[in-house]
Amino acid sequence: MESTPARASGYKPPPPVIEPGHTFESVTSKISSVVLTKYQPVGWIITTLIAFMFLNLMIVSVSYLFLKGIGIWGNNVPVGWAFDIINFVWWIGIGHAGTLISAILLLLKQDWRTSINRFAEAMTLFAVACALMFPLIHTGRPWLAAYWLLPYPNGMGIWPQFRSPLIWDVFAVSTYGTVSALFWYTGLIPDLATFRDRAKHRVTRMIYGALALGWRGSARHWQRYENAYLLLAGMSTPLVLSVHTVVSFDFSIGIIPGWHTTIFPPYFVAGAIYAGFAMVLTLAIPLRRMFNFEDFITMRHLENMAKITLVTGLIVFYGYLTEVFFAYYSANQYEKYMIINRMTGPYAWSYWMLIFCNGLVPQTLWIKRLRTNPFWLFIMSLIVSIGMWLERFVIIVTSLHRDFLPSSWGMYYPTFWDFSTFFGTIGFFTTLMFLFVRVLPMISIFEVRTLLPQSKIEGAEGH
Amino acid sequence: MHREPAVPKLYGLMAEFDDANALVAAAKRTYAEGYRKMDTYSPFPIEPAWEAMHVHDRPVSFFVLCGGIVGMIGGFGLCWWVSTTAYPLNVGGRPLNSWPAFIPVTFELTVLIASFAAVISMLALNGLPMPYHPVFNVPSFLRASQDRFFLAIEATDPKFDPARTSEFLKSLGPKEVNEVPA
Amino acid sequence: MSQLFHRNTNIYSRLSIVAILAFLGFLGWVVAMLYMSGYHTGQADFVEQPIQFSHAHHVGGMGIDCRYCHTSVEDSSFANIPPTKTCMNCHSQIWTNAPILEPVRASFRDGTPLRWTRVHDLPDFVYFNHGIHVRKGVGCATCHGRVDQMPLVYQNANLMMSWCLDCHRNPEKYVRPREEVFNMAYERPADQPNLGADLVKEYKIGTVDQLTSCSTCHR
């Protein structure tokens, strides 16, 4: 596809999105073998076990929370939200890359997306699952949250309050989760058919067969399939942008200095993409090593993701500068104090760490040698994830702990249970992720096939 | 799985190719030959293949549009009805119909219903789920989901005649031609 | 190859989808029914009482006015349960040694109060005031039903918030002239809409805004 224009002009083609020499067969067997085999790399087993331990930690923490109430956390009256909402926003942000890659890049006809979109989407689903947990548990009484947050006729004759950003959240996040799941499953159908036809054991074949719904690759089906898939992509794109916009409303609708600002929607969305791509890198780099997918997830992919990370990182950093400028330009004493307090107050360490992680570290990506060094990218992506977590910490905690009346200023100190719940969800996420790569194709086989030269039809305009 | 009766009814004939280009070429010729009840099977979407068969139906888009409209009206309607009619309450001195605040929910519901419409209509129009299909009777059809390309002409096609159709198919230079028992 | 699934699977698979949806719908319906049913609301439940006191006999039969026992209904939030003394006013004269009344006499003798079980039991976060409802022309029977026909009192309405709201939103549907409040047999006249509207005006019944403000019932 981009080989055609390449020959026309004299410009050097970028590295290929798939290493040469592959056939339909080789692609199919390489990817499906990860699942359709008895043996797993040791790395997979160890990681899954560790992740599973943390998952149990989460279960313990949450049960204890339900038993005693959120008093076990460090939240208090100036700081009503802390780790709970920080984690929520952090996970939602991570959950953005998947849909973005599969939807927006699809619309932009970025064919390099094909070999990473599948597990990026999976990542989205699991991140959203982690995120959804927090709005439910942060009340300490999730049974009521489920009981009252959804609109349905009831004996009290009373309904949710649709002016509240939290209700928008409920709709945005659940819609996002559902649509992502649909999108992901639709994409899986043809590959499930492949598994159905390749699996050895009869039961395995029956299971994949049932999930494949009897897909048989008919051209008429393909045609509708492509149509629907494109429409889904078209709808997911505004959706993915809306979700973090709505999440940012949780703050910008509030009147707290540091929350009540108009730049939040764009700056949050950029931050989400930023965090999302960082997490994709964090996952892609070890996975491609673990399963020798260097052929499919090539340096080109890593570099492109690095570039997107750099761009979004710059947008986020611009957001920080804008906040400072607003504070100065607004001539509003509360805003001014808020920024000064962030930079010099008791939580200054978090602000400056944030600037370091999100502002400085990504600048290294200007350098091609670092941008194309998987190890550095891995480290950098971890730092960015930490930075994005800190960003939410700064926005939520340092804004709340000193708002309007000095008499009610206070400090927030996390407890053991704050940390255990957070790390628990990371275990939850990783467990799901690793189980996913074990049972489903982590790379979209049928789309990779279309990348092979063999799939090009003479006379047909390249698409 | 128990066997079918000795002389099975015929679903149609199926030619197997190992190259996408061949499939497209074959499809074109078959269509030109006047066959209509035909279909091609491939491990990945090949636009020329359905263009060759002159398949152009876009009802999915229509259903998505409907879903979107339903979602939008439903979403705003819900917010509006709840806030102004079901239990009107003075919330922070805001008007009962604070329509700007209802936009997010409206939008989300629009997308949600539309997406469901897309997937469900796609599956329904494709007649899925359909775990059983005659074409699966062809042993080599296993590779239709991997690296082989198939062209089938159904027995119900008016021009269909077991012998002549089989001849015609062979003339397309397939790896082999199989009968597809119904 | 051989088919992985039998040809009937197609039917089954589609049926199963329909079936699952239908089942979920049914489940929702069952929950809703249970939620509205007496099992949850206590409506029309049989309530064990220390004495088989029959309102049907005392109110329906003998025509005793509600206020003879529930003295505080007009001037307090709580329509009091009569002290043992009230029972003994009559039962020191009649049925003086009916075995069924032994608990009453025992209570009166050694001063241990009778322990009745609440029939109309609102949650503790709901503050209902009998006095004002009676004053504004809400009949006893409107909420408590035809107590004069109940051998044993049971909960007449489901006492759900939506039930309260129904009247708080359109009182004109239910209010009656004050003098009829304690009349068990009162039937809403044909022109209730007009009558109700007039009474709402005459009795200065609060606006719907005020009647449906949260703090009107919850504190």
Add this chain to the structure above:
Amino acid sequence: MDFAAIRSRLAGAEGRLYWRSLAELSDSLEFREYLHREFPEQASEWNDPKGRRSFLKLMSASLALAGVGACTRQPPEDIVPYVRQPEEIVPGRPLFFASAIPMSGIAKPVLVESHMGRPTKIEGNPEHPASAGAADAVTQAAVLGLYDPDRAQTVTYRGEVRPWSAFMGAMQSATSGQKGSKGAGLRILTEPVTSPSMAELLATILQDYPAARWHQFDAIGSDGARNGIKQAHGSAANAVYHFDKADVILSLEADFLSPSGIGSVRYTKDFADRRRVTDENKHMNRLYIVESSPTLTGAKAEHRLAIKSSEIEGFARRLASTITGQSSSAASTPAPGGQLGEKWVAAVAKDLQEHRGRSLVIAGDYQPAAVHALAHAMNQALGNIDATVTYGPAIEAQTVDQHASLAELSNAMEAGQVQLLLILGNNPAFTAPADLKFAERLAKVGLIVYHGLYHDETADLAHWNVPQTHPLEAWGDARAYDGTVTLMQPLTEPLYDAHSAYEVLTTLTTQPMRKTTEIVKDYWMRAFGAGVWTIRNAQGETFNNAEAFWRQAVHDGFISGTAALATPFAPAPKPGAAAGAPGTAAAATTTDTAQAPSDPSTPATGSAQPPAPTPTPSPAPQTAGGLELIFRPDPHVLDGRFANNGWLQEAPKPLTKLTWDTAAWISPRLAETRGLDRGDVIELRYRGLTARMPVFIVPGQPDESVTIFFGYGRRMSGRVGNPPEEARAFNAFLLRTSDAPWFGSGLEISKTGERYLLATTQDHHAMEGRYPARVATIAEYEKEPEIFKHMGGHVPPRTLTLLPEVDYKGYKWGMAIDLASCTGCGACVVACVAENNIPVVGKEQVDRNREMHWIRVDHYFTGDIDRPESLQAIHQPVPCQQCENAPCEVVCPVAATTHSSEGLNDMVYNRCVGTRYCSNNCPYKVRRFNFLLYSDWYTESYYSQRNPDVTVRSRGVMEKCTYCVQRINTARIDAKKEDRAIRDGEIVTACEATCPADAIVFGNLNDPDSRVSKLKAQHRNYGVLEDLNTRPRTTYLASLRNPNLELEPAGERTTGH
């Protein structure tokens, strides 16, 4: 134990409801626990700090409880009607009874709300001159003490449970042993006694046992005032001050606005009345104060001179000589405080003399007699007598120097002369000065009978322990600060096997079986007969018979016109004789009863004109160098008597906002030089005694003085008050000596290196230029009435909005709080706690900023930390502001907080899911969240205290000030029943009702004539953070100061910050 006794005792109608729960209680485990706790060997269990937060124990159950939401059925509920219903009781409607809570023998008049026989709330008695409807925090919290499960519950002898009859028997034999020696071995130790009936009973006993001695001791009473007035008058008297008549006030360390002082409720009211500046009437009084450690009075003063306590006498002498013009040696001696002191003497003297008859000099309870004498002399010289100061006869039956009295008893014990010792309350084993070694000398006493509310430190050393009745459980009488005889009537039968002091004392008399009721009533019946007490009704007419008088008195809670009469100290006539009047035998027995005047029937004031002598200087405290140590009663637990009261422990202490603990106050400079920080534990060495204290840095504290507070470090106060191990030594009594009860020099402090957690509710005391609380001098205000509007952010015009105006027809509730009157006493906080079932959360939770108080008193410092005289403190009570554009409501996802049709910001607990978004979005941070199950759902005895009109909140629920919506609804319903509108003042919120300064006013904003509308029309009216366009319904009237330009040239201090 004798349950039959309890049953019979509880058989009364009022008791009936309670009877039920006690019967249940008596079988329950808790009750066994209480029984066990009576045994000293079990004392260890008391000291388990965990016990303090026992609500955590059953937390697991809370899951089930909290789950009561969707598809669970309510548990069946019983209704238990009366057997014979008392006429006055209408089930569901509260009754109010006038009574009193005695403190140090002085009555604090109250009105008690009772639901179906359960006292639930204490408010001030509006009719009573000492209250005028207000009550201080300590008095209101007494109702919690009534239900305290840690109260002593049974009569015990050496730890064994005994019936009351056994005690009476024991006393018979003990007294018969004393008959021979005329009671030489008999000693009675009480608090100061102002109760006429109690005085008669004591006199009777002392007549039967002429050799017996009656001692009085009150650790926080003021011998200085007693002796000072004796010096001035030559005889005991009772000085009453009238701040409502004073334009210029000089306080010599007198904390007359203290949150718990005797008479301070009325004093606060009078003081505030004199500074209710309106746009029309701009007259305002002026307060100078010379004091050591800061007080609320100091915070309110225009001018505050911070010097050592010991220097105040010197200052007073200088000032007195300047005013009286008598050239004494003092005139030449330089005034303390350097040039500033000199400047002060001149300025204050001038100001006082310019206001002859309208000025007032008042000396502090903790100053020696000499200073009091000087103050009286100055008032005399300034012609303030009978104008701003009036003298009545002593209201104590016998006025004695209490430390001397206790010392005498202690020595007698040491000498082994005490065979039978009756201790009536006040826990001397804990509160006695250290040098008297009272606790260990108790061992030398033959038989000790202790009559106390708790099984406390003294009870632990006593042989017989008789549980004391709570003031709400028994009849009694006592005199208010101004001498008005005040009656106490029981609101409930004693909850436990408790007995009144009368009943204990009667066991010494010839008729031990007499009940409290008869004793008190009988006394007043006879009093009515005889001319000892001139008994008139409020209109000054005589009653036609004793019964009418009695009914009236019990109804009113006091006997009007009794202030000017002395308490006779005379035995009752012999039972045989015809019922004679009390006090007739006065001349016969009263030997040393220092009464002024001797003839009680004539008004005292006439003869009370003090010949202002130059008072004898008080012995100079031995100056051993080092720092000055100042003792003070804790503002809330006083000398420790309220240590087990959770409400008082959690109520933030004035100025420091400290809860649950005590601390040694040091000045910032001292902290700097000694390298101390808040929470550092120091060791205090003073006259060979040592104690420890965590330090608290308090601006305005003199650099050479360290102030410590009594009441903490109690080992046996109960599960709430018992300190953790490391806080046992935080006990100021360990350092107190009887010769220098209130201050002394020679203190050495040293840093121990340990740290102790001090939980405060406010850590930041600067306003950061945000002007939440606004203040200006009266001059500035007169020049520019709009001055307060210009402070703080720009307020957008009401028209500047996209939203349509909501117009509130009908009622439109609002509140105005006058910062000029508010003294920051914190009475409103406790009133709110009592009214709204607000839970106690405990120290750790407070430290995490999770206190639940719906109204808080913010406190801001202005001025220069290093120039104490420049410091100004301002207090600001902050309830929910009930914003019309409430930011909290918009963000609630479930509509759990919405606006009512009358503009209330409703909070619906049962709808709240607990997202805490509303709290985050509240700019005033007045919302409170139940992070854990804070309400005590498991201590049954507390159930009865709860206000049945307010939901008891569960875990995970947001709550906040509701403007006492339960009171609004009650009033609205009553009004509707009568087809009328709610009258202005008909709804009184709990905080408003109890505010001694009448700083809080609630009412209908749609009524232009309502008090609140008028206040909001004032120029001083402003809303906090109005620039956010929240449109608060609660607004404030800015504070005003009336400085003396000689001490503070105009504009010397820029107002506000």
